[in-house]
Amino acid sequence: MELDKLPKPEEMQIDLTPPESGWMDTPVNMRDGTYSYPAAAKNLKILDMPNPREWSVTADDWKLPQNWQEIILEGFKERLEKYRSFKLFMDICVRCGACADKCHFFIGSGDPKNMPVLRAELLRSVYRKNFSTLGRMLGRFSGSRELTLPVLKEWFYYFFQCTECRRCSVYCPYGIDTAEVTMIGRELLNLVGLNINWVIEPVANCFRTGNHLGIPPHGLIDMWEFMVDDIEDITGIKVDLPVNKKGAEILFVTPSGDYFADPGTYTCMGYLMLFHELGLDYTWSTYASEGGNFGLFTSHEMIKRLNAKIYAEAKRLGVKWIIGGECGHMWRVMHQYMETMNGPADFLEEPVSPITGTKFENSKQTKMVHITEFTSDLIRNGKLKLDPSRNDRFRVTYHDSCNPARAAGLMEEPRYVLRNVVNNFFEMPENSIREHTYCCGGGAGLGNDENLDMRMRGGFPRANAVRHVRDKHDVNRLICMCAIDRATLTALMHYWAPDVEVGGIHELLANALIMEGEHERKLDLRGEPFSGEEEDEDV
Amino acid sequence: MSQTLEHLLLKKRSAILKRWLDLIFDTYPADGRSFFASRRNRIANPVGGAIVDGVDKLFDWLMQGEKSDVRDICVFLDNIVRIRAVQEFSASHSIGFVFFLKHAIRETLDSELRKEQLHEDLLTFESKIDSLALLAFDNYSQCREQLHQIRAAEIRNRTSRLLERACQKYGMPSEW
Amino acid sequence: MYDKGKIIIGVIIFLALLLSPFLYQLGKPVTAPTLVLGTKEKQCVESLAFMKSSHMVLLDTWRDEVVREGKSLYVNSAGKPYNMSLQNTCMKCHTTKTQFCDRCHDYLDVAPNCWDCHIAPKEKEQQVARSVK
Amino acid sequence: MNAWFSVFTALVAVIALVLLAMLGVETIGLKSIFGVIIPYVAFVIFFVGVAYRIIGWAKVPVPFRIPTTGGQGKSLPWIKASYTDAPWTTLGVILRMALEVLLFRSLFRNTKAEVREGPRITYASAQWLWLAGILFHYSFLTIILRHARFFFENVPSFVEMLSSVDGFFQILVPTLFLSDLAFLAAVTYLFLRRVVLPQMRYISLPADYFPLFLIGGIGISGVLMRQVWKVDLLKVKELTMGWFTFHPVVPEGLGTIFYVHVFLVSCLLAYIPFSKIMHMGGVFLSPTRNLANVNRSERYVNPWNYPVKVHTYDEYEDEFREKMKEAGIPVDKE
Structure with a gap:
């Protein structure tokens, strides 16, 4: 542009300010x-x-x-x-x-x-x-x-x-x-x-292979084994890895983001460690390996087509009931649609925790229990040995994912678990949590790369509330209960609040979990020392 | 900066800032404009809050003269530029708001500037605004650069475990 | 799922409320109350139409002028003077509150505050009632 | 469509209605049309229309249970759940609906936090919309109930109580009702809000201004009739009782203002079934509010549930069997 043709500042706004024409x-x-x-x-x-x-x-x-x-x-x-x-x-x-x-x-x-x-x-x-x-x-x-x-x-x-x-x-x-x-x-x-492709490709992949990335069964096993190895490095314990196990008591379903995507993988390791420690008779499934359901972002019919696998697999494996992992829209589907669409699941039994004997009355029809319901019941009954001081390096705040909060009413359970596994927990401002929670800006299939600017904009209210507690309480860890959150909030924090990391509840739980026979643990699940930087040199 | 101009700027501070803010908010669609400009808390209206606060701090920094620390200003500037970097399409739109201050000052102090013959002082002050704009440009570029990094990191994170495993298994270099 | 039963009950309640004025009167013609004027006088203080729609305004003005300004004489639009007094002027003609004032006021559910201070002139029925007591 | 054009169109429409009534009654003398026929027609349209719309909604199923949970749902016994914001019993749902319908619970959530001076954030609720909404609806209701004195031969006793409370301050003669004041104030606020706030102006249609002007016109004509151009109430009741006893009469001597009032009310009644004012019925049917959050504990049936094409386990295993065996994953066949 030639210099003399430069617009004046007040002229620059002209094409941005729409004329007072109506929206139509x-x-x-x-x-x-x-x-x-x-x-x-x-x-x-x-x-x-x-x-x-x-x-x-x-x-x-x-x-x-x-x-x-x-x-x-x-x-x-x-x-x-x-x-x-x-x-x-x-x-x-x-x-x-x-x-x-x-x-x-x-x-x-x-x-x-x-x-x-x-x-x-x-x-x-x-x-x-x-x-x-x-x-x-x-x-x-x-x-x-x-x-x-x-x-x-x-x-x-x-x-x-x-x-x-x-x-x-x-x-x-x-x-x-x-x-x-x-x-x-x-x-x-x-x-x-x-x-949009970021919705339809996961749907297509999920339909054929059971998970959004389209990873075939042997690839999945490989991933899980990789995690089992990592856990062994950290704790000295080789955890069980039951896959497609017929006759197990419980089927465990979680979003595939937990298998492949950082930082979801640490949460996934958390599940493996927890279930091993409990000696739970459970199984993973390669066929129903996806809890997330991008059908929700496509059509009601597509929700049903993808969701059908969960009950079908539960029936095939002959389990008694189902536990679902940390995921947002997955829980909207499980809570509000699954049983109506693909039920009744009368081949399953009403969920009862084998560890505490607690009946999960609220899930007696769907037969699917949320992992934080399961875990908070364990903690309440004193079944877990926890050392929250291992998480002292983290100053934690909790982001309510939209769907568990506003479509399922799951607000206290995750907080209860968190309060028991960390010592420093801080809430964000009242009008940005629980039912008022702000979206991460990347749900419903919008968490793609090409849409990044829009995500950063849409996620700003959430990030801003995080910044508020970061400045006020030095918060450095944002915990959420959703695979999409874990992916998109990471990017969001990178841009708006770079010193805040994102993680899941069961990652922190597994950090704090004292497992039987573990060697002295110095590293958290991310391979970083519990006590912060000063021990860096020892390692 | 002469005593008189400084005095004038301080005296008319709130009027100048108001005009500056108006000009900035005018770059948004009519309906967003009024929402951003409404006096609300930062949690419910983070964009408006950041811009109002930022503008205040930037002006104070400019008034500080020689003592001012560039590192301070980068923080204040970042609060606004970071938002506009993902809101606006073009770089000029994103950082042009800095120049609106010149406009706001000239407009608000028009008669005084004439009367007191302060145009030369004003030029000195305005060159400071120009420097601010250059800083804003750096800042904008950083933000956009960061977005590209985020994009790359995200793709990597999304399948990080797969790749790590593949590298391990097939002996590929794990740095990429 | 439809919840038809609940919705139909709701609609019926709503429609019944709407129809209640019709159902209550059940098609019987209602006649406006007849007033016992109690006098042979042809002309009230002001015109009939004015008295019908605005007697409360007139009475209110009278009250204010008598009580607050101490006046007692009212000259009507035709130039005829009246003593501004509810009991001595109005009730002189309209002697029966129950058969004049109340009939309309009850019919239209109007509660004037005249009788908060004034005592209505005794009527025959009332006297009878009292003597029985 | 330009926002101001919307305001203008709606205003012209309401003024036209007023003029129509004035012209019809004063110049052409169509008192029986404006006093009897139009009110009857309007009532029938209202009656049939509202029923038709609600039954229209009722015919459409609610295929899924989709309550919005505005609080902690019922789960483990030791976790305190929110009885009315995420109800799990019928009573809870009824209470939630009652709060919603009677107190505008959701609108009340509209808390806006405000930054005061200093670093601390304080939260002040800016609930003007809620307040105006409550004032508007309750004063409207009071006014309608007060009108019952024209609808029943023996006026129900609550009407007198209502009127005496409503006219408690005894300002002016006849007493100015507080509900009239509140009503006009609320309508004015709701209108100003739409034109003053740019985002409200942007979303408002003529269909938003029209009912406001119409309702405002009804209120103004009513107050004028009570305070300025008084009408003979005996004749008014003669006419209204004529409607309800099916012996319509048109008494002489009722002022034009009365016919304007009645005509505007008739227009409103006839307009309601076609308009957004149907929200008064719709609010009861909203599936995000009137369903209990018992999704996982009780069965919910979708009447049009149909089989869909799925990818079965057999198809899946057929595709990956060899790889699965290789990886040591148990398979069903072979």
Whole structure:
């Protein structure tokens, strides 16, 4: 640019400040770093999903089927007849704006279409046009509009810019849940082949091989054995590794992020050590090796297709009940969908802890217990020997993952475990934890690389609350109960609060766990000395 | 900086800062603008909080004259630049906010500057703002660079165990 | 799952509340109360229409003028003077509170605060009731 | 659509309705249409429309149990669970719904923390929306209940109590009701909020302003009729009792303001089934609020659950059998 043509500072803002035109007339601006790449055709083919093709988000032509409008409207109608939530949420919003400043994407970006109310209005406007008498009659005055290509692009952009975290739903006077709206919005997009690869590839992999990365069974075994070796190095104990073991009492399912991705792997080692120490009769499965379910980010049908493996495997192996590991959206599926979709699991028994004899009454129908429910019961009954001082190097805070907090009500159990395994635990500000928790910004399939800027923006409210406790209490470890969190919060902290590391609950538990026959432990699961830097030289 | 200009800047501090903030918030969409500008707590409105605080500190730093420490200012600057580095598309948009201060000062002190013939002093002060902008540019580049590192680290982390195992098993170098 | 039973009960309750005025009266015509004027006088202090809609304003003005300003004479729009007194002017004609004032006030559920201070003139029925007691 | 255009459109629509009533009654003299026919038609539309909409929702199933948990769920006996925010009993659900419907519980959560001077963060609740909402709905309800004196021949006793409490301060003659004041204040706040806050202005449609103006118009015409252009209440009740006894009469001498009021109310009634005001029924049906968080302890049936294509274990083992055997993983076949 020539110097004399440089814009003045006040001119620079012109293209950023939208004119006071209404939202209906403001088309979406796809910027690099804020959208996700489309799903590869091969993945759609594996899943028999419609319109597999290679296409680009920034291209004008999205290679849609000729009658795409008809397909979407047909799908719209079908879903209005199937989901009361959807129909109701289309009808009763009064646009009071209570949700507006609750969305982490809006808080971080200021983009008005990230206000939950407007995100839903993107669908509602089309709903009014096609399914409401007054809307059809009054046209734009009632806030209705045609389903055009720009509208569709807007849907794609903003429904893949919602992490389905449900924070807005907590504040809505009518309980309107944007996650429900986004889920249906994505289902509609899927009907014409609009989806993102970071969702569809894990789905395709999971469908075929049982886990998101598409690791075949022998690869899994290899990974687990690797962990067993690491544990032996650290503790001197070779832990059991039961895989696909028929007749075991318990099937253990956890997200595959725990097998492959740091820092989830340390949590996974924690499970292995805990179960070994208890002498639990349990098994891992290579077929049902994925707790996470990216079907949740695709369609209700896809949730069911992927989730079916859990009960099927439990039945095949003849276990009595199931324990689920630390994961976020996995627990939304297990808690709210699994039993309705693939149950009743009457071939299983009501879960009873073999160690304490505690009946898990709250899981008597689904027969699936959350690992922190299981562990907190152990601690409560004094079944674990713990030395929390081993974790003294860590000043810990806890991030409630959206789904366990707002869709399952799991808030106290993880805290109870944490308080028993660390000495320094600090809560983040009240309006950013428990049911008010801020999303990591990378849930619902948005945790990909191309979308990094958007994630950093969306995750800023969370990171900012972490920074608050970091500055106030020198917090250096952010604990979470979700595989996606462990991955995306790591990146988020790297950018916003570089001295805070991310980890899982059972990693810290395993650090503190005094195992029978262990040699003197100097290193934590990450191979770092318990007491901090001064012993570095000894090692 | 002459006594008079400093005096004026201090006297009109709040007006200048307000104008500067307005200009910064104006770079956001109308609806976000009002949300960011609303006086709220940092947990509920972290962007607004960081910008309001940051602007305050930057101005004070500029007023400190010779005593000011560059390391301090980098921290304050970072609070704002780091946010804008992931919000805005272009570098100029991200760091241009520094120059808005010039605009805010000229606008707020217009008549006084004329009356007291302070334009020369102003130029001196403005060159300091220019240095600030250069620092902001460094800072912006660091942020973007960091994002690239995060990207790489993330891909590595995602399958770290697999790769480590593969390297071990097949004798490949583990550094990559 | 539909929860049809609960919803239908809810809708029925709502609709019943809506219909309650119709059901309560059950189609019987309601006649407005007839007032016993108690006098042969053709003309009240002001016009009939005004008295019907705004007698409370007139009485309120009277009260204020008598109590606060010590005036006692009211000249109506036709120039005719009246003594501003509820008991000596109004009730002189409309002698029966129960059959004049109350009929309308009860019908329309209006609770005027006149009788917080004033004592209604004794009516025959009341006297009878008292003597029995 | 520009935000101001939305305000303008809605305002013009309501003014047009007022003028229509004035014109119809004063100039053309269609008192029986505005006093009887339109109210009847509006009532029928309201009655049938509301029932139709709610039954329309009821016909659609709730396939999954999806409560939003606003607190600790019921799990181990020694963990304190939140009875109303993550209810696990029917009573808990009823209480949650009662809090939601009667006290606007979720809106009340709208706590906004504020930084005061100094390093400490204090949390102050900024619940103006909640307050205005509560004021608006409760004063509206009070006003409707007070109107029962026109709906029943023998006025129920609670109406008099309500009126005496409502007119407690005895300001002006006839007494100015507190609910009228609160109502007009709340409507004004709700309107100003929409136009003053840019993000509210951005999301507001003519369909948001129209009912506000309409309801405001009803309130204003009502207060005017009570305080300024007084009407003969005996005649008003003659007319209203005419409706409810199916012996409609149009008494002479009722002022135009009365017909304007009645016409605006009729418009509101007829508009409700087509509008967002249906939230009054919808709030009861919201699946994120009216379901117990007993997802893992009780069966929930999806009426349209259908079989889907899955990848079975046999298919899986067929693909990986050799590798599995090699890795020492037990297999079903061979």
